[in-house]
Amino acid sequence: MLRRRMGRPGLIGTMARTAVVAGTATAVAGGVQRRQQARADDAADQQQMEADAAAYQAQQSAPPPPPPPAPAEDDLLTQLARLGQMNQAGLIDDAEFAAAKAKLLGI
Incomplete structure (x- = not known):
């Protein structure tokens, strides 16, 4: 034991x-x-x-982002200058120049 x-x-x-x-x-x-x-x-x-x-x-x-701005249009003086250059270059005659100028000026 x-x-x-x-x-x-x-x-x-x-x-x-x-x-x-x-x-x-x-x-x-x-x-x-x-x-x-x-x-x-x-x-x-x-x-x-x-x-x-x-x-x-x-x-x-949040609000959606604003759309991109539209391309800025040429100002009035730039457009008139372009018309004058086209007239001097002979691309448009005096009557067309006068009509386009009147249209731009709103006459």
Whole structure:
């Protein structure tokens, strides 16, 4: 028959107990840390989604950009000068020049 020893545990028993306690503490701490990290990640994801939604909403509610301006028409003096050059070059005669000038001036 084996006799069971009574009293304090021996060196190997103490080491085994210490290893079990340390392993359990490490496992519990790791689980807590993983849960905390998961919560922090979820909160960050939620904040990012809210920021994205707000940016999308702002983009949708913003008025569309104005259309590009139409090309500026030549001013009256430039058009008259061009008519004068065409008349001097012989591209239009005096009657056509007078009619175009009257049309530009609204006469």
